């Protein structure tokens with residue numbers, strides 16, 4: 050299609066859909082028109098991809114994730130279709146700005162953070178690598194809450210993302226399945242004495258899929274992300290006559306649960322988990338049966354991936370369908386289940402490991418509980434006398450009245466992986482050590498990655514242009530080619546061009562900050578960024594204490610020779626995470642104090658941007674000079690914002706945690722600021738129990754001064770929160786070693802400050818960060834999953850195109 054044809058088609062579609070001309074149409078109408086042109090254009094490839102997979106009996110992977118976080122899809126679909134430039138220019142000639150239409154699309158935010166965003170980066174990469182893989186999840190009516198600040202406190206508002214409809218989805222009524230929830234199950238012998246389950250009571254829910262095309266990067270492949278929505282089956286209508294009955298039923302898939310390890314014990318959440326697991330597994334089996342292949346070979350057609358433990362019931366549901374519905378023997382079914390399933394762990398925090406009470410599980414999915422009981426019984430039976438008794442007790446699935454979902458996922462699969470080298474090593478040596486003793490071959494690492502297309506080509510067009518002009522365009526397909534940039538680290542023209550792109554991005558972020566927060570920041574200052582969920586272990590508090598120190602130092606000596614800096618935060622706290630919300634309040638109050646202080650003006654600004662989400666990340670990341678990756682070593686499984694920031698030329702200040710270790714290896718020690726305890730040192734403290742925060746507080750006058758500022762009135766309006774945070778450090782012994790790492794962190798910050806003063810050197814460091822970020826592409830990651838875990842291959846027919 051050329052520009053002329055596009056304009057013609059666009060005007061025709063607008064006339065057909067709305068009976069309008071361009072000049073009469075609202076941005077929303079124009080957005081709907083463009084979207085509908087796009088979906089009709091790729092739906093042919095979508096159908097063909099689907100048909101090719103079927104005709105070639107292609108093995109497919111199914112990525113089960115309770116979260117997907119794609120953000121906006123308009124531009125990424127345009128880019129992947131190869132339409133972006135053409136449409137931008139064509140619209141411009143019609144007097145329409147593409148970016149005005151982009152603003153119309155709500156973020157699709159069916160995820161909390163890292164785990165959901167990773168799932169969406171994988172969807173982009175799987176399609177872009179031409180791999181046959183699908184997503185399977187829940188179509189929440191409301192995405193992650195919207196964050197507002199009122200009196201500097203976080204307030205949550207519902208995210209009504211579907212209000213104006215959703216262009217990209219297709220409701221597929223013909224593919225609906227029924228899911229049984231609750232009731233009783235007992236086993237009844239048939240005429241041959243075989244036991245079959247008989248269900249009594251409970252309710253039958255209808256799961257209706259909404260499919261969204263996952264468009265590959267200029268390769269004609271369109272895969273499917275299938276999200277399940279709940280409806281009342283016609284035959285059950287009678288039972289849901291009253292408003293309350295209907296409401297409580299429909300609420301089931303209405304909200305995404307905020308990441309909140311402390312309040313996990315919610316029956317609705319468990320029902321959600323079983324709902325999308327059962328619907329997804331049933332639909333895979335139905336498709337497989339339509340291929341008319343021997344059931345025994347299903348592992349050659351399907352790979353099911355369990356993204357964290359939330360979909361771990363896949364193991365039991367797959368067993369249920371094979372044994373109860375397909376009359377397969379337990380042994381054969383178990384062998385197949387293990388071959389089909391694989392599992393990724395995303396967390397080492399013990400309190401986040403998912404467990405459900407037996408009672409609740411019996412209540413929600415009684416047959417699944419029976420099957421888990423049998424899996425557990427056989428697990429113990431097989432190991433008794435072979436393995437150490439205590440080890441068996443520690444690794445079995447059902448313990449102390451609870452079902453341990455990670456145990457189910459490991460025992461019921463052939464692969465367990467972590468998401469960064471350090472994390473995968475810790476799984477083997479500490480967190481899942483007992484399982485490593487039982488199944489050493491199942492453990493492996495798959496370091497996370499990011500969708501380079503979204504995080505450079507779309508988010509940072511200014512830098513992309515410089516890259517094209519310097520190293521050619523091959524990096525757009527093959528991110529390893531970013532390495533070619535290293536040939537230009539002494540080339541002042543290139544260094545300046547990259548710096549100019551950064552400066553442009555900083556100016557537009559500054560404008561955004563001005564219009565959204567009313568705060569004036571200078572694009573000449575260092576933009577120092579910490580963007581991620583608010584969690585104690587991520588230590589936004591450490592960042593804040595350093596800012597307070599700088600503020601106090603500047604108050605004492607306004608002439609202090611520091612580079613002007615703008616500290617930028619973006620973070621949501623789970624609504625019930627009291628401590629995290631207190632941190633937000635205190636950061637906001639410190640911001641009010643600092644930003645209003647004339648005496649330090651120009652040297653220090655603090656901005657907490659409201660409602661951090663994918664779209665805001667796309668604005669912030671290209672404008673960042675410094676990337677804060679300061680979690681306590683051993684706590685952050687991987688991190689992915691660290692990769693996005695590095696890719697966009699930010700310099701990382703980091704602990705040796707998660708993927709930071711691999712980022713350090715990629716850029717070398719001279720191009721990153723590493724500080725703080727190592728994971729080994731942290732574990733030493735745990736072992737010896739010899740960390741005493743109060744000693745540091747009493748000995749170190751700087752720490753004293755800074756920590757006291759939380760409670761001595763230096764910062765207004767934080768009487769309660771200041772005390773609470775003070776107590777977490779001093780009275781409750783600083784669980785995340787903030788004070789222990791404080792001095793080292795300040796030194797690292799000082800070195801960053803110094804490096805920035807040497808402009809040329811800074812630009813070289815920045816260039817090396819971009820140049821070495823290629824290995825963190827999620828294309829690489831999904832290819833490793835495809836080769837090592839899923840055993841899926843691209844469709845050859847499409848390779849030449």
Ligand code: 26Q
Nearest residue numbers: 163164306308309313395468685686687688689
């Ligand atoms: C649990 C129970 C009840 C309700 C919600 C939850 C819940 C929801 C989301 C628990 C955990 C999550 C999300 C976890 C997550 O995002 N983990 C991050 O995964 C990234 C991708 O692998 C890593 O880079 C991060 O290090 C890890 O923190």
